[in-house]
Amino acid sequence: MKILVINCGSSSVKYQFIDTDTELSLARGMVSRIGMAGSVLEHKPHDRPVVKLGMDILDHIVAVEAVVSILLSANHGVIKDKSEIEAVGHRVAHGGAHFTDAAMITPAVMTELRDLIELAPLHNPHNIRGINACNKTLPGLPQVAVFDTSFHHTIPPHAYLYGLPYVMYKRYGIRRYGFHGTSHKFVCERASTILGRPVDQMKVITCHLGNGASMTAIDRGVSVDTTMGFTPLEGLLMGTRSGDMDPAIILHIMAREELSLHEANTLLNKHSGLMGISGVSSDMREIIEAANSGNSMAQLALDVYCYRIRKYIGSYTAVMNGLDALVFTAGVGENSAEVRRLSCQHLDFLGIELDENKNQTARGRDTVISSAGSKVSVLCVSTNEELVIARDTERVIKSMTGSPSKTSATV
């Protein structure tokens, strides 16, 4: 099946057009600066160079129209007719407790997604905008929502509950949901394939270290705990997000600086993390470069970042009563030997021992980077969330229709 995978942000639409029979990504790209001056469509067909087109893109509908039209274009396209797009798979951030798997988008599902905006006001509205845009541009096509949260639905109550009055959970659904689920699942399964060990016999910790970052404890294929919580703010230090902290701190700062809710939210999500500590950048490459040139604040930010990863490795090994594999993925995890080295430091007591030569040369390859004698296998694996979304989309459509069809309900 040929599936258009869409990942909508507030001012961007990322896409990939994937043939699930060959698992080849036929084209990928991104529309950025939607609704702003200087909107641009960057498009890369699998067999031709990247093209960058400046155009006026007012909203997500125009963005999806631009994507479909470049997929069809004579010079940069990969299809001859719109009908070659057989389905759309959407990355949806929050599926709440309700969506434990990907779901065919129907009017009833749309109602549920709108109800979930309360839980994910920063993410779900854009995802819904993307679904509506596809519905308008590609009417009648089956659309499937694949949730960042679904993989974590197996986390037990003792790990998902916060120490708040229980009524807050009952009334507002306040609990750990976790995110990046498609990526954690994908790299865990890749690691099991690379190691030639069945996933249901392994205890794995996956570290998805991108701009957003999270770690998951996966016990025999099942997510049992993860660092992101009610929102993607909890857990690891990230590019611009604080990660774990004493919740009273924000109350204190709000009072001292007379911050509004919106300003407090911006402080935690946009001005904290690597950026906030270093004052240099939210980009790990620039942090490492500055640290190597003697910038002590960049070094401090890097140290906090890796210390927290190390702390969670220890904690999740305890949660699972053991560890077979530790997997690094996403922009930082796949590319930074320095972050992997610092994160695995002083963990020899757990049986984690990196082969520094393999670690340094791992870049861009799915590979084992632990030493031959290491009790725990450490791996570097490229994530592919879009492929998981395409696979899930096909699975859901086939399970509902027996075969791909174009009979989805109008949203």
Ligand code: ADP
């Ligand atoms: P997103 O969460 O936006 O998908 P990515 O997975 O692309 O993010 O990761 C982006 C992060 O990866 C940035 O902080 C970037 O600096 C970092 N990164 C990319 N390449 C390298 C590298 N060679 N060394 C260190 N960090 C890198």
